[in-house]
Amino acid sequence: MLASSSVRHRATMAAVVLLAAAVAVSAARAKNECHSGDKAALLAIMSTLGSNASSFQSWNSDTPCCDWTNVFCSNVSSTSPYTARRVIGLSLQDDDILAGPFPGAAIAGLTTLQQLLMINVPGVKGTIPHDLTRLNATLSFVDISSTGISGPVPSFLSEITALGHLRLSTNKLTGPIPASLGDMPNLYFLDLSNNRLTGTLPRLLFSKASDYYSDKYLYLSHNKLTGSVPAEFATVNFWGLDLSHNGFTGDASFLFGVNKSLDYLNLSHNVFDFNFSAVQLPVNLDGLDLSHNHIYGDIPDQVVDVTVTYFNVSYNRLTGVVPTGGTMFWFDASCFQHNKGLCGTPLPPCIKH
Ligand SMILES: *[C@@H]1O[C@H](CO)[C@@H](O)[C@H](O)[C@H]1NC(C)=O
Ligand SMILES: *[C@@H]1O[C@H](CO)[C@@H](O)[C@H](O)[C@H]1NC(C)=O
Ligand SMILES: *[C@@H]1O[C@H](CO)[C@@H](O)[C@H](O)[C@H]1NC(C)=O
Ligand SMILES: *[C@@H]1O[C@H](CO)[C@@H](O)[C@H](O)[C@H]1NC(C)=O
Ligand SMILES: *[C@@H]1O[C@H](CO)[C@@H](O)[C@H](O)[C@H]1NC(C)=O
Ligand SMILES: *[C@@H]1O[C@H](CO)[C@@H](O)[C@H](O)[C@H]1NC(C)=O
Ligand SMILES: *[C@@H]1O[C@H](CO)[C@@H](O)[C@H](O)[C@H]1NC(C)=O
Numbered sequence: 001m002l003a004s005s006s007v008r009h010r011a012t013m014a015a016v017v018l019l020a021a022a023v024a025v026s027a028a029r030a031k032n033e034c035h036s037g038d039k040a041a042l043l044a045i046m047s048t049l050g051s052n053a054s055s056f057q058s059w060n061s062d063t064p065c066c067d068w069t070n071v072f073c074s075n076v077s078s079t080s081p082y083t084a085r086r087v088i089g090l091s092l093q094d095d096d097i098l099a100g101p102f103p104g105a106a107i108a109g110l111t112t113l114q115q116l117l118m119i120n121v122p123g124v125k126g127t128i129p130h131d132l133t134r135l136n137a138t139l140s141f142v143d144i145s146s147t148g149i150s151g152p153v154p155s156f157l158s159e160i161t162a163l164g165h166l167r168l169s170t171n172k173l174t175g176p177i178p179a180s181l182g183d184m185p186n187l188y189f190l191d192l193s194n195n196r197l198t199g200t201l202p203r204l205l206f207s208k209a210s211d212y213y214s215d216k217y218l219y220l221s222h223n224k225l226t227g228s229v230p231a232e233f234a235t236v237n238f239w240g241l242d243l244s245h246n247g248f249t250g251d252a253s254f255l256f257g258v259n260k261s262l263d264y265l266n267l268s269h270n271v272f273d274f275n276f277s278a279v280q281l282p283v284n285l286d287g288l289d290l291s292h293n294h295i296y297g298d299i300p301d302q303v304v305d306v307t308v309t310y311f312n313v314s315y316n317r318l319t320g321v322v323p324t325g326g327t328m329f330w331f332d333a334s335c336f337q338h339n340k341g342l343c344g345t346p347l348p349p350c351i352k353h
Pocket of ligand 1: 052
């Protein structure tokens, strides 16, 4: 009884060991394979952009594509180890040999792609292709920066409903910011800085965005955007907002508020024109650059309750005494220079009447 049970036990153990070994072998094989459709798409990307580029040095079709540099795959599935791994990330960076039209159709062939990075690849040219919308359910992170791409910021990008992080900075994009971007349910980060964009800000940007990533980031510096900041922006929970070096006008005082989560606000080099006196700075505010505008009134005394580490209100039309206290002693005269009537440390003393 005892003996036979122990024999049975040993047999079971042996089977378990064999099964474990089989799983390990198949997992290893799965690990070394990639999905054939993904591999074909990657080879098509390489053939469009030039197999000579250093980015593709390890892209040898005899080796598993998940081992190629700049390609990121899903892990081997523990529940179905026979399933080939899928490409979920592609990152082509700092390569000036790489050249050709944006390989949209080939990239869309990576049907499970979540992250696409093409950064500092100036030879990639052409417009952003519609094919990317085929990745509507998976593509959540796009960074196409410092490339040669041109044309519009396509309105169809809003069809990529998974998209949360969209950075298209330092390209040659022209035309307006499409209003459709306001429809995106997952968008929380939008950086279109350093392009040649024109027109006004879409009123409802981020208005449909879920609160999953409640903090929003909008970076639009160095474009040719005009008009005022839509009143609707007062209700967006911005963490970072950079509208610098554009032609924006009017009131932006509603972006402030003591309970806002705003950490960084850069409105410099625009034509903003509002009374700063009654503004309440967000308690979390870390950096504030209002330089080179037409802002008037006084610097609010409440600034001393906020531990700002950057504060520059130079080249405006401000008046009154520079508040002292808090972190204000960190900022030199250059942060307050060229105003209509600011005085007091670090500027020359106020003249008493
Ligand atoms: C590929 O690189 C080699 C060596 O740098 C160069 O001689 C050749 O012309 C390049 N070919 C193409 C198609 O750029
Ligand atoms: C793959 O597994 C590693 C280690 O368990 C984990 O850190 C990583 O997040 C996983 N990657 C994906 C894409 O699931
Ligand atoms: C993606 O697009 C397809 C075809 O237009 C559509 O059927 C599907 O519902 C979309 N998926 C998501 C998550 O938006
Ligand atoms: C604000 O934007 C201007 C112009 O883009 C830039 O020069 C400046 O460094 C920015 N300020 C801060 C605090 O980042
Ligand atoms: C800011 O939040 C505090 C604490 O929740 C609250 O007491 C105060 O009324 C709020 N202030 C404004 C201006 O909303
Ligand atoms: C700016 O606002 C302050 C306080 O709200 C007010 O006393 C002042 O007259 C305003 N300045 C101008 C020029 O309108
Ligand atoms: C503040 O902004 C002005 C105008 O752009 C600039 O000249 C000055 O250097 C800035 N000060 C600091 C400390 O950044």
